[in-house]
C-alpha cells in the first residue's frame with residue numbers, strides 16, 4: 001500500500017517535470033499503480049487507517065508524487081453538495097475552460113509540500129476535462145468550483161506546476177483578477 005514514505009517532497013526534480021502520456025490500453029502495472037493511488041486517498045480519509053499508517057488526508061494525488069512520471073491522477077472527495085468524486089484517470093486533459101477564475105479562501109496545500117504556503121491560488125472557475133478511466137473508457141467531466149480546483153491541482157502536477165506558483169508574491173491574499181472565492 002502507498003504510505004507517506006512513498007510521497008516525494010518538493011525539491012525532487014520529478015515534481016518539476018512534464019510527465020509523458022500513459023500508453024493505452026494501460027498495462028497491468030500502470031492500472032495497478034493507479035488503483036493503489038485511489039486506495040491511498042480512501043485510506044488517507046479513513047480515521048483509523050490514517051492514524052495507524054500516519055497518512056496525511058488527500059483529496060487527490062498525481063503519479064509524479066509517488067515518483068512515477070506518468071500522466072495518471074486519482075481523485076477522491078465530496079463536493080460542497082455531497083456528491084462523491086472517486087476516479088482514477090489516465091491522460092487527463094483540460095479541453096476548455098472559463099475566463100473567470102476561482103479560488104479557495106483557505107488557499108491550498110500539497111502532500112508533497114511539508115509547510116504552509118499561505119495565499120490565494122487562482123484557477124479556472126469552470127473546466128471541461130477529457131481522460132480515460134480505470135476501465136479504459138473515455139470520460140468527460142464538466143467541473144466548476146471545488147471539483148474544478150482539485151482537478152487543476154492534480155493536472156498541474158503532471159506539468160511540473162505546484163500550487164504556490166500561482167500565489168501573488170507581493171500580496172498573497174490580494175483579490176485575484178476576475179475571480180470569486182468558491183467557498
Ligand SMILES: OCN(O)CCCc1ccccc1
Pocket residue numbers: 058059060061062065104107108109110111112149150153154157
Ligand atoms: O496533489 C495532491 N495533493 O498534494 C493533495 C492536496 C490536493 C488539493 C488541496 C487543496 C486544493 C486542491 C487540491
Ligand code: NI
Pocket residue numbers: 109110111112153157
Ligand atoms: Ni499536490
